[in-house]
Amino acid sequence: MTDAAAPASPAAPRTRHALWEDALAIASGTLLISMGVALFTTAGLLTGGTAGIAFLLHYGTGASFGTLFFLLNLPFYWLAWRKLGAAFTVKTFLAVASLSLLTLWQPGLLHFDRLQPLYAALAGGLVTGTGFLILFRHRCSLGGIGILAVWLQEKKGWRAGQVQMGFDCLIVATAFALVEPQRVMLSIAGAIALNAVLAINHKPGRYLGF
Numbered sequence: 001m002t003d004a005a006a007p008a009s010p011a012a013p014r015t016r017h018a019l020w021e022d023a024l025a026i027a028s029g030t031l032l033i034s035m036g037v038a039l040f041t042t043a044g045l046l047t048g049g050t051a052g053i054a055f056l057l058h059y060g061t062g063a064s065f066g067t068l069f070f071l072l073n074l075p076f077y078w079l080a081w082r083k084l085g086a087a088f089t090v091k092t093f094l095a096v097a098s099l100s101l102l103t104l105w106q107p108g109l110l111h112f113d114r115l116q117p118l119y120a121a122l123a124g125g126l127v128t129g130t131g132f133l134i135l136f137r138h139r140c141s142l143g144g145i146g147i148l149a150v151w152l153q154e155k156k157g158w159r160a161g162q163v164q165m166g167f168d169c170l171i172v173a174t175a176f177a178l179v180e181p182q183r184v185m186l187s188i189a190g191a192i193a194l195n196a197v198l199a200i201n202h203k204p205g206r207y208l209g210f
Contacts, residue, residue, distance in 0.1 A: 048168025050144025125193025161198025
């Protein structure tokens with residue numbers, strides 16, 4: 001059993017985040033994630049998570065990405081509502097909407113004239129991982145596999161970063177059949193950097209706000 005499974009001390013105080021703190025966390029977390037997404041997309045790298053699965057299915061079947069993404073997320077939102085509560089689900093919906101708007105506006109706000117792919121992979125992974133860390137510490141995610149990762153950490157003691165790292169690496173590795181190997185390897189490096197932030201910093205009992 002890893003230290004992630006060790007429960008927090010029952011005597012440790014728990015402090016609920018105020019609504020304004022949750023709002024600021026969603027805004028700052030999604031802003032950081034959108035910057036990471038910009039680094040990945042500008043360098044032509046792939047992403048993990050539910051969006052990564054939807055892209056792979058889209059490339060493999062020709063079905064609409066939007067339809068696939070919506071359908072893939074349905075069971076995860078059900079899991080969030082039933083197992084993690086209404087507050088977590090509502091905050092997750094708000095985070096998804098915020099990221100959608102930021103990525104829509106981003107081309108007019110951020111432009112890279114020169115971007116080295118390895119730097120984009122590592123910096124993008126670290127920035128995106130920090131954004132996810134902020135969301136997770138306020139019991140929020142961006143849906144999909146992020147919901148599953150948080151639930152498994154709370155119920156099974158499995159580190160959210162390790163769960164998401166496993167899924168992301170599997171998704172990106174599957175892309176070997178669709179894109180050139182160099183881009184896939186860089187994407188895996190980005191996924192490892194992203195989820196290393198979570199695996200190191202997001203452990204049960206170390207952060208008691210909720």
